[in-house]
Amino acid sequence: MDRFKPCDHTFVICAYKDSEYLSSCIRSLKSQSVRSKVLAVTSTPSEYIDSIMKKAGIPLYIRDGASDIASDWNFALSLVETPLATIAHQDDVYLREYASTMLACMNAEERPLIFFSDYGEIRGERIVDVNHLLTVKRRMLWPLRFEWARRSIFVRRRILSLGSPICCPSVTYNLNILQRPLFSVGYRSDLDWQAWERISRYNGSFVYSDDILMRHRIHEDSETSLLIRNDVRTAEDFEMLSLFWPSPIARFINSFYAKSQNSN
Numbered sequence: 730m731d732r733f734k735p736c737d738h739t740f741v742i743c744a745y746k747d748s749e750y751l752s753s754c755i756r757s758l759k760s761q762s763v764r765s766k767v768l769a770v771t772s773t774p775s776e777y778i779d780s781i782m783k784k785a786g787i788p789l790y791i792r793d794g795a796s797d798i799a800s801d802w803n804f805a806l807s808l809v810e811t812p813l814a815t816i817a818h819q820d821d822v823y824l825r826e827y828a829s830t831m832l833a834c835m836n837a838e839e840r841p842l843i844f845f846s847d848y849g850e851i852r853g854e855r856i857v858d859v860n861h862l863l864t865v866k867r868r869m870l871w872p873l874r875f876e877w878a879r880r881s882i883f884v885r886r887r888i889l890s891l892g893s894p895i896c897c898p899s900v901t902y903n904l905n906i907l908q909r910p911l912f913s914v915g916y917r918s919d920l921d922w923q924a925w926e927r928i929s930r931y932n933g934s935f936v937y938s939d940d941i942l943m944r945h946r947i948h949e950d951s952e953t954s955l956l957i958r959n960d961v962r963t964a965e966d967f968e969m970l971s972l973f974w975p976s977p978i979a980r981f982i983n984s985f986y987a988k989s990q991n992s993n
Contacts, residue, residue, distance in 0.1 A: 732835075732836055733812065733835050734832070735763040735765055735832065738814070738828060738832065739766040739767070739768060739811045740758050740765050740766070740767045740814075740817045741767075741768045741770060741809060741815070741817060742754060742758070742768070742770070742787070742817045743769075743801050743816060743818065744770070744773075744778045744782075744789075745772075745773055745796065745801075746775070747775055747777040748819045750819060750820040750946060751781055751819045753822055754819050754820065754822060755785050755787065756822075757822040757823040760825055762828070763829045763832065765828050767787050768788050768789075769782050769787050769789045770801065771790075771791060772792040772795070772797070772800070790804075797914060798912075798917060799915070799920045802816055802911070802920070803910040803911065803914075806910070807910075812903060812904055813831075813835065813901050813902065814902050815898075817898065821898045821943060821944060821946055823942065823943045824941065824942050827846070827899075830940060831846075834938055835901070835936055837936075838879070839934070840932065840934060841903050841934050841936045842903055842906060842907065842928055842933040842934060843900050843901065843902055843928060843935060844901040844903075844938070845900045845936070845937060845938075846896070846941070846943065847899075847939050848898075848944060848945055849941050849944045850863070850944060850947050851946040852947050852948075858941055867939070869888055870888065870895075870937055870939070873885075873888070873935055874937065876934075879937065880934050882929060886926075886929050889922070889925055889926055891982065892966075893919065893921065893922035893925060896943070897921040899943050903933075906933060911924050917965070918961050918965045919969050926969065967980065967983045
């Protein structure tokens with residue numbers, strides 16, 4: 730008998746300002762082959778966000794205080810009453826079988842920590858499922874196809890020591906096991922990598938599906954693109970790499986890692 734059912738999973742949409750892609754994200758969540766709960770949070774309330782959520786019948790919760798990614802994500806997870814939660818990024822879309830595949834994979838593991846999947850990109854009107862950066866990430870995650878590797882703290886940490894190949898919006902969290910708050914305030918770009926580093930120390934499984942189950946939108950106004958232009962990401966990448974390597978080696982790896990940002 731499955732431990733996790735569709736009613737045990739919640740998508741939480743983090744809405745930020747007035748994104749033209751928000752409705753597409755909502756439609757992808759509403760079109761899942763199995764029905765999960767859907768909530769929305771924002772720290773930038775507006776009539777635009779409010780009207781879209783009312784039309785979709787999605788409860789909207791407002792976080793008071795200055796907008797901050799880590800605080801917004803922690804607030805989102807604090808509202809979840811189910812054991813499984815996915816933070817849905819407003820610009821991205823989830824393929825129809827995301828939730829059903831996630832549940833099947835989580836139920837197949839004895840102690841699942843997080844689930845995540847392969848992903849593609851949306852660039853303008855074009856779907857891109859193969860490029861250099863995606864290929865590199867897939868190669869990094871290849872060991873996690875094997876059950877023993879998914880449960881190995883050593884393997885997980887070796888993967889993360891070379892970068893963060895896990896697509897954050899593809900991740901579902903097992904809140905029955907993970908300690909909250911998950912995200913550290915102060916990080917703007919690598920708060921997800923920092924969370925994976927901490928979770929990688931837990932006993933349990935990093936559950937990976939090599940099926941493309943969502944697509945991440947790349948555009949100039951995205952938070953990732955803005956952080957890259959401001960060199961915030963490069964500085965945080967070095968700080969994360971320094972958790973795994975002596976500073977000279979971390980700096981050397983970071984010089985190559987920074988080149989991959991050109992694809993954004």
